[in-house]
Amino acid sequence: MPEYIGPNAMPKKIIPIIDYRHSKTAPVIPAVIEEPNGLIGDAFGRPLQDLRISLTDRCNFRCVYCMPIESFGKDHVFMPRASMMTFEEITRIAQIFVNHGVQKIRLTGGEPLLRKHVENLIEMLAKLKTYDGSDLDLTLTTNGALLGKKAQSLKDAGLNRVTVSLDSLDDATFKRMNGVDFPVSDVLRSLDVAHSVGLGPIKVNMVVKSGMNDQEIVPMARYFKDSPFILRFIEYMDVGTSNHWEMGEVIPSAEVVRRISAHMPLEEIEPNYTGETAERWRYQDGGGEIGVISSITKTFCHECVRARLSTEGKLYTCLFAESGHDLRALMQSGKTDQEISTALAHLWRLRADRYSELRSANTKSKTQTGKKIEMSYIGG
Ligand code: SAM
Ligand code: SF4
Ligand code: SF4
Numbered sequence: 001m002p003e004y005i006g007p008n009a010m011p012k013k014i015i016p017i018i019d020y021r022h023s024k025t026a027p028v029i030p031a032v033i034e035e036p037n038g039l040i041g042d043a044f045g046r047p048l049q050d051l052r053i054s055l056t057d058r059c060n061f062r063c064v065y066c067m068p069i070e071s072f073g074k075d076h077v078f079m080p081r082a083s084m085m086t087f088e089e090i091t092r093i094a095q096i097f098v099n100h101g102v103q104k105i106r107l108t109g110g111e112p113l114l115r116k117h118v119e120n121l122i123e124m125l126a127k128l129k130t131y132d133g134s135d136l137d138l139t140l141t142t143n144g145a146l147l148g149k150k151a152q153s154l155k156d157a158g159l160n161r162v163t164v165s166l167d168s169l170d171d172a173t174f175k176r177m178n179g180v181d182f183p184v185s186d187v188l189r190s191l192d193v194a195h196s197v198g199l200g201p202i203k204v205n206m207v208v209k210s211g212m213n214d215q216e217i218v219p220m221a222r223y224f225k226d227s228p229f230i231l232r233f234i235e236y237m238d239v240g241t242s243n244h245w246e247m248g249e250v251i252p253s254a255e256v257v258r259r260i261s262a263h264m265p266l267e268e269i270e271p272n273y274t275g276e277t278a279e280r281w282r283y284q285d286g287g288g289e290i291g292v293i294s295s296i297t298k299t300f301c302h303e304c305v306r307a308r309l310s311t312e313g314k315l316y317t318c319l320f321a322e323s324g325h326d327l328r329a330l331m332q333s334g335k336t337d338q339e340i341s342t343a344l345a346h347l348w349r350l351r352a353d354r355y356s357e358l359r360s361a362n363t364k365s366k367t368q369t370g371k372k373i374e375m376s377y378i379g380g
Helices: 087-099 117-125 147-157 171-178 184-196 216-224 254-265 329-331 337-350 355-362
Strands: 051-055 104-108 137-142 159-167 202-207 230-235 265-268 280-284 287-292 306-309 312-317
Touching: 051 087, 087 104, 087 117, 087 306, 087 329, 087 337, 117 137, 117 147, 117 171, 147 184, 159 184, 202 216, 216 230, 216 254, 230 254, 254 265, 254 287, 254 306, 306 329, 312 329, 329 337
Parallel strands: 051 104, 051 306, 104 137, 137 159, 159 202, 202 230, 230 287
Antiparallel strands: 265 280, 280 287, 306 312
């Protein structure tokens, strides 16, 4: 296996000449077909290790920071079902990614549990092996609404663990944020069921939006302290355009840690692995740990080993990409696995995305001018 030169190989001050987000969507099949060897590096030496697959652009929530009701109302036109990749196509393409070094697959959306018979897909994906023959880390992010009902069948199908989004313990705040009056108690019940069937360790994601739920930081930390769940605070991100993001609505992770520490002292601990997006902090009294994901104030593009596959089968090499590369079109036009694999390797080698770093370098405020894709389309 070739030696990976490491994320530090990424030049810090060079701005890419080509902004790859604007390149053409049709993937090219290079003339020379190559065999995958479990490791490809992008333009900055970042390997391809993590794949997020969006199973649907639909959702039963209308979170203010993701699918605000004003933009995703009754008239909103979602993707026709025929445009969605089939389970066979997803599994085939996932195998191709795995051959290039992917070790972790996360199913997301929209709300992935809305996809009919999702357990069948999980069964198919759970059979895939990493390049060196180990089991994949197969996980799913959900809003928890349907998790209580489905946890056992997801576990039986081979899902390893889940991440559950929950932005508040206060019903009024949570209902205002999820946009559909969904109660906190149902998510908490789902968390318990998921834990009892063994879908752990379970992470709980809280997006913090200033003036909306930041008063819930300490109560959430207190509730999940000494519990089997790992609470992670996510900085509100400028993903998509429909949420009308403003820098002033971001609470920096440092402030989150400061507020919690004032009541329950924290100390920073080592990451579990290189490239972990969450910084880890543990309670000094041994009450477990929390994570903070500082997508805005402490960017981690230099360690980003993540690819995203949209519901219709387009590869996005960055959360902030404006266009994707239509891998499903390659499958539908009868290309072989070797051809698609070679096209993927070519795309990854060209990858020079580092949107968040450039945003930070430019200004600490809104920078995007073009049309960004929505989080609900590409998956978080
Ligand atoms: N529907 C599922 C859920 O909410 O868990 C999966 C899809 S959702 C797009 C994935 C994650 O993205 C969630 O944890 C959500 O809170 C997060 N997210 C969505 N919009 C965000 C934003 N503007 N900033 C930060 N995180 C966001
Ligand atoms: Fe739906 Fe998840 Fe987006 Fe909320 S964050 S609207 S639950 S996709
Ligand atoms: Fe990765 Fe793009 Fe996010 Fe940077 S901005 S961490 S490259 S997804």
